[in-house]
Amino acid sequence: MRPRRHLSALAPAALAAPALAAAVLALAAAPPAAAAAGDWQVNEQSRVRLITPFDVAPAEGPVRLGLHFETEPGWHVYWKNSGDAGYPPSLDLAATPELSDVELLWPAPERYELPGGLVAYGYEGEVVYPVAARIDAAGRGRITITAEVDYLVCEVECIPYRYQLTVEQPVAGPGESPLTDAATAPLLAEWAARVPEPVAAVGGVASEAAVDWDGGEGPGSEGPEIEVVVTGAEPAAQAEPQVFFGPSDTYGTGRPRLLDDRSGGALRFRAPLELLSVPDEPPATLPLSWTVTGLARGDGSGRPLAVEASGEVPVLTGGGPLLGEAAASRLRPAQLGRVLLMAAAGGVILHLMPTLLPLLLLGLLVLRPVQASHGRLAARAALATAAGAFAGAVALGAAAVAAHRAGLPAAWGSQLQEPVLVALLALAVTLVALNLWGLFPVPLRFPSPDERPGASLGGRAALLRGAGLGLISAFLALPWNPPLLAPSLGPAVRAGLLPALAAFAALGAGLALPWLVVAARPELLRRAPRARFAAGGWGRHLAEALAFLEVGSVLWLLYVLARQVSAEAVAFLQLALLGLALAAWLRHGARRRVPAVALAALMVLLAATILWLADRNRLAPGADRVETLETTTTTGG
Amino acid sequence: MMRPKHILTALAAVLLLAAACLPASAAAVAVGEQAPAFSLQDLDGRTHTLADYKGKTVVLEWINPNCPVSDRHATEGTMTRLASRHRDVVWLAINSTNPKHKDYLQADEHKEWAAENGIEYAILYDPTGKTGKAYGAQTTPHMYVVDQSGKLVYNGAIDDDPPGRRKAAERTNYVNGALLAQTSGRDVDPATTKAYGCNVKY
Numbered sequence: 001m002r003p004r005r006h007l008s009a010l011a012p013a014a015l016a017a018p019a020l021a022a023a024v025l026a027l028a029a030a031p032p033a034a035a036a037a038g039d040w041q042v043n044e045q046s047r048v049r050l051i052t053p054f055d056v057a058p059a060e061g062p063v064r065l066g067l068h069f070e071t072e073p074g075w076h077v078y079w080k081n082s083g084d085a086g087y088p089p090s091l092d093l094a095a096t097p098e099l100s101d102v103e104l105l106w107p108a109p110e111r112y113e114l115p116g117g118l119v120a121y122g123y124e125g126e127v128v129y130p131v132a133a134r135i136d137a138a139g140r141g142r143i144t145i146t147a148e149v150d151y152l153v154c155e156v157e158c159i160p161y162r163y164q165l166t167v168e169q170p171v172a173g174p175g176e177s178p179l180t181d182a183a184t185a186p187l188l189a190e191w192a193a194r195v196p197e198p199v200a201a202v203g204g205v206a207s208e209a210a211v212d213w214d215g216g217e218g219p220g221s222e223g224p225e226i227e228v229v230v231t232g233a234e235p236a237a238q239a240e241p242q243v244f245f246g247p248s249d250t251y252g253t254g255r256p257r258l259l260d261d262r263s264g265g266a267l268r269f270r271a272p273l274e275l276l277s278v279p280d281e282p283p284a285t286l287p288l289s290w291t292v293t294g295l296a297r298g299d300g301s302g303r304p305l306a307v308e309a310s311g312e313v314p315v316l317t318g319g320g321p322l323l324g325e326a327a328a329s330r331l332r333p334a335q336l337g338r339v340l341l342m343a344a345a346g347g348v349i350l351h352l353m354p355t356l357l358p359l360l361l362l363g364l365l366v367l368r369p370v371q372a373s374h375g376r377l378a379a380r381a382a383l384a385t386a387a388g389a390f391a392g393a394v395a396l397g398a399a400a401v402a403a404h405r406a407g408l409p410a411a412w413g414s415q416l417q418e419p420v421l422v423a424l425l426a427l428a429v430t431l432v433a434l435n436l437w438g439l440f441p442v443p444l445r446f447p448s449p450d451e452r453p454g455a456s457l458g459g460r461a462a463l464l465r466g467a468g469l470g471l472i473s474a475f476l477a478l479p480w481n482p483p484l485l486a487p488s489l490g491p492a493v494r495a496g497l498l499p500a501l502a503a504f505a506a507l508g509a510g511l512a513l514p515w516l517v518v519a520a521r522p523e524l525l526r527r528a529p530r531a532r533f534a535a536g537g538w539g540r541h542l543a544e545a546l547a548f549l550e551v552g553s554v555l556w557l558l559y560v561l562a563r564q565v566s567a568e569a570v571a572f573l574q575l576a577l578l579g580l581a582l583a584a585w586l587r588h589g590a591r592r593r594v595p596a597v598a599l600a601a602l603m604v605l606l607a608a609t610i611l612w613l614a615d616r617n618r619l620a621p622g623a624d625r626v627e628t629l630e631t632t633t634t635t636g637g
Numbered sequence: 638m639m640r641p642k643h644i645l646t647a648l649a650a651v652l653l654l655a656a657a658c659l660p661a662s663a664a665a666v667a668v669g670e671q672a673p674a675f676s677l678q679d680l681d682g683r684t685h686t687l688a689d690y691k692g693k694t695v696v697l698e699w700i701n702p703n704c705p706v707s708d709r710h711a712t713e714g715t716m717t718r719l720a721s722r723h724r725d726v727v728w729l730a731i732n733s734t735n736p737k738h739k740d741y742l743q744a745d746e747h748k749e750w751a752a753e754n755g756i757e758y759a760i761l762y763d764p765t766g767k768t769g770k771a772y773g774a775q776t777t778p779h780m781y782v783v784d785q786s787g788k789l790v791y792n793g794a795i796d797d798d799p800p801g802r803r804k805a806a807e808r809t810n811y812v813n814g815a816l817l818a819q820t821s822g823r824d825v826d827p828a829t830t831k832a833y834g835c836n837v838k839y
Binding site for chain 1: 670799830834
């Protein structure tokens with residue numbers, strides 16, 4: 001310690017002059033330089049020291065210290081959640097027995113973008129991490145606070161440092177009162193004020209969070225999202241409200257965005273949730289801690305406010321705003337209109353999908369009346385198809401509402417997360433491919449060359465076939481997620497039964513549109529070339545070629561399934577589809593006429609088996625793992 | 638009257654548009670899914686693919702010798718000790734540093750560093766960062782364990798001691814735990830942890 005060194009060096013000369021002695025005494029009696037702050041440990045990028053707010057600390061009770069960093073421009077140290085990389089500083093006060101219950105506190109952080117789309121949360125330039133502790137140093141007079149700090153400081157590259165920091169701290173004797181330091185106490189207080197407060201402790205402010213399992217609306221928001229709502233607080237004048245999430249071992253979070261919707265005066269954030277493990281079904285809750293910064297106190301002072309909260313937040317399905325007043329909304333008329341328009345447009349776009357395009361093209365070619373007088377028959381058949389598509393879409397809507405009420409994910413797109421549904425879709429699409437290859441009679445019936453033109457258009461059979469085609473089209477829309485459907489159908493389903501049915505009816509109208517146009521103007525069909533469906537005809541060639549679109553869709557569905565179930569389950573389904581195709585081919589070549597009902601029965605059998613497997617939970621990934629007996633561990637850790 | 642040729646041309650155009658309507662699934666792989674395939678060259682220019690090692694457990698380690706955290710583990714031998722203890726496991730290190738970044742090491746310098754640290758397992762270059770992004774690698778080190786069927790079973794940190802304060806024996810090594818769980822048929826737990834280290838220099 002400097003004064004003592006001087007003392008010992010000057011000791012022999014101290015006897016020489018009283019003035020010198022007085023000076024020495026004055027030096028010895030002066031308080032040690034910066035008693036409330038330890039020495040800086042300095043490196044090229046940063047420096048760090050330990051500070052206390054006291055010139056004379058209380059002997060017992062709660063105290064605050066500070067871990068004080070200063071960094072070069074561009075270099076930062078980390079928050080408790082360092083973000084995508086890095087790690088927060090750690091402080092170890094074990095070498096100071098007088099301090100216990102030590103906790104490092106975290107002032108509200110900033111967000112830093114790193115190359116490669118990574119993000120870091122921390123502090124640049126200067127930060128004091130307040131350290132809460134209890135002191136028990138009665139009768140000591142002075143203690144040495146010794147701490148070990150490990151930290152990482154990063155700019156574009158990162159450098160770890162480890163130092164031992166010390167502070168000599170005088171302690172108040174009996175009857176003495178503590179003395180705060182004029183420099184460090186305000187510094188510590190300023191940074192302590194930046195530590196977010198638990199939201200429950202701030203009057204008039206509340207915050208809730210939930211997970212939207214079906215994801216948000218609009219581009220770039222597929223997949224689950226976290227929604228955070230803060231009520232009772234205004235954005236700060238000079239800062240923008242931001243939300244930060246605590247670290248987790250099981251998930252990461254993407255870039256949050258502040259929504260424009262301020263209904264009810266609430267601040268609403270959304271951030272993508274990136275689960276590191278794929279769960280079999282949505283968890284009921286998610287452990288989450290969140291911090292909202294950039295707020296202002298509501299007491300009129302306008303002082304900055306940051307709040308934090310944590311808990312097991314509910315995981316909800318259905319899409320749309322989750323929390324607060326906006327969540328309970330019935331769709332307002334203007335919104336409903338937009339939803340209906342988007343759903344109808346989505347329905348039209350669906351006809352471009354690989355499962356529906358062949359049915360549309362070939363269905364129209366089959367309907368083409370050879371003679372103009374058959375136009376009315378064609379129109380009736382087209383109307384039946386339109387009705388079938390419409391009814392199918394409404395049935396899907398009813399199913400979506402039922403699923404939503406049962407707590408299952410019900411947004412458009414979430415049907416692909418149900419392995420059983422994906423498997424059934426693969427079966428259905430395979431049958432359509434077989435139909436286009438002429439091996440199965442449903443849904444399209446290609447006119448045979450020796451029948452009278454227009455014979456297939458008349459009668460009840462034609463109407464039934466048309467309606468069946470429409471119904472199947474609605475079902476075959478399920479593997480696809482074109483842009484407009486999810487953002488329109490999700491809120492509609494959440495808003496209630498009638499809005500949901502209306503939205504799906506609009507979808508059905510979009511699906512039915514081409515058929516309605518043909519029903520209104522059957523003469524348009526005569527613009528199409530007359531397709532020859534006899535063997536070798538171009539119509540048959542087209543049908544067989546388009547069947548490959550269906551097969552491609554089956555491959556897509558199998559890929560989706562492979563990400564959700566075990567390899568054995570996928571293999572079983574592939575074998576089932578192969579068996580179905582084989583059965584259809586055998587039936588086609590059989591000399592004795594085997595009724596199509598037999599093939600239909602086979603398909604029902606396969607579907608039932610899949611459902612049985614799902615029920616026994618055999619479709620889950622890992623269900624095939626061989627159980628082994630636990631053996632004693634052989635090698636150490 | 639529309640000719641068949643026109644129908645097919647229109648069809649082709651429409652299919653290109655329809656491709657936009659596939660549900661998106663471009664997120665990084667999650668534990669429980671099949672580990673993304675890759676085909677990367679090692680320091681000698683030999684190509685390694687994940688399929689080469691099907692049937693074996695594979696550990697992927699994202700490294701950057703110029704990151705002090707990654708380098709510390711190399712100096713301390715954390716990974717090499719683990720690799721030699723689990724001899725039937727394939728250990729691959731992947732360096733996704735952007736060749737334009739100053740951290741990028743040429744093959745000879747990289748071999749020197751590997752030799753200094755006793756690293757005998759293959760070190761692969763991922764200069765485009767495509768493999769790193771497919772796995773969601775964010776830090777160096779970032780560890781992944783792929784089981785014998787090609788499924789990802791662990792994603793996260795090497796251990797629970799980012800600053801490396803504790804002695805090796807006192808740290809919980811998550812990758813070791815994952816490998817032991819694999820050999821005894823138990824579930825890997827924890828299957829995910831928050832990785833620490835410098836950010837990958839994409």
